[in-house]
Amino acid sequence: MSTGKKAQVTDGTSAREIEGVIKSAKRVLELFEYFAECRRPLSVTDLVRGLNYPQSSASALLKSLTRLGYLDYDRQKRLYVPTLRVALFGGWVQDQLFSQTSLSHLIDELHAASGGEAVILGMQNDIYVQYIHLVQAPQQQVPSWYIKPGSLRPLCRSAAGRILLSRKTDVEVQQLLWRINAEEEPHLRMQVSDLLKELDRIRQDGYAYTEGTVNPGVGVLAVEMPTPPSQPPMALGIGGRIDTLRMDRERYLALLNEALQPYRARTPSGRP
Structure with a gap:
């Protein structure tokens, strides 16, 4: 009943x-x-x-x-x-069976070659950069720095975010910075002139580098990840303790550029 x-x-x-x-x-x-x-x-x-x-x-x-x-x-x-975040979900399964050249395999190799540093792949999500894929040591050298996949970081204060901003026009950057500063605490807000100057340096040198701008004691070195026109721009970076990055920055930059060379060779250039 x-x-x-x-x-x-x-x-x-x-x-x-x-x-x-x-x-x-x-x-x-x-x-x-x-x-x-x-x-x-x-x-x-x-x-x-x-x-x-x-x-x-x-x-x-x-x-x-x-x-x-x-x-x-x-x-x-x-x-x-x-986005590639979807493809990376099951990438590890394919890697075990078939591929030695996939993006997730590349990130695993960078993690090993860097001595276990965190390797992050980020793309823009509104006024943030989102870490859509990463590999990190189970016990980070900086205990407070554990990155959860999908984490958001401020575009203008993170190395990966600055790489993405460097692909934009000055007008686009200023519009985004106005929105970013509106959300930030007063002491964290950036001046337009300072950010544009830093983005010019990134465009010239080909990489972004930050120390303690998001997490104290932690730095990140990032470069642009070549992507096809159908995908949004992405950044690939290596992060770790500031003292380690200062000592090994040139080696890490060489690792990133070497790892991305095959992608640069087969990805059409000319992204605006």
Whole structure:
């Protein structure tokens, strides 16, 4: 005999709530499978028609995945495309079976060659740089510096973020810095002239280097990661204790440039 109450699981979650969670997870997987099938950027309308989703649900899902760094959105064309963060999810499985030249394998090799320093891959997420993939030692030399995958760092204060800013025009940089400074504590705000001067140096030297600008005692050396035009710009960096980076900076820079040489050779240049 029915009591009229919703079915409950042991933790107090209703069967309807569980069904909703399962449905959301299913839609995320279906969305990425549909991108894999189409192999091109897609609009909200494309996904609504192709997957038979309600417009509101599709829009909310796309915006959430973009905010998390799994999709990139072209505002002018109104098209979405998966980022390399998606590809790196299962990259380790493919590496074990087939590939010796994949990006995740490259990052693993850099981690080993640097003596166990943290190796990070970052891309822009609004006014931040997001670490979409990284390898680090289980016990960092700086105890307070543990990086969680997906972590956000200020664009203008992190080495990876400055690499990404160096690809932009001065006007774009000023617009972003205005928004960044609005979110920062007063003592952390940057002057436009100081940032533009630093970006000019990065464009000339080909790398960014920071010490203690995000975490005390920690520095990061970063360069641009060559990416195809369909993907947003990315930065690849090595991070560790400041004293170690000062001593080995030239060696780390050589490691980064050597590792990226095959990617530079096969990636078309001319990104704006």
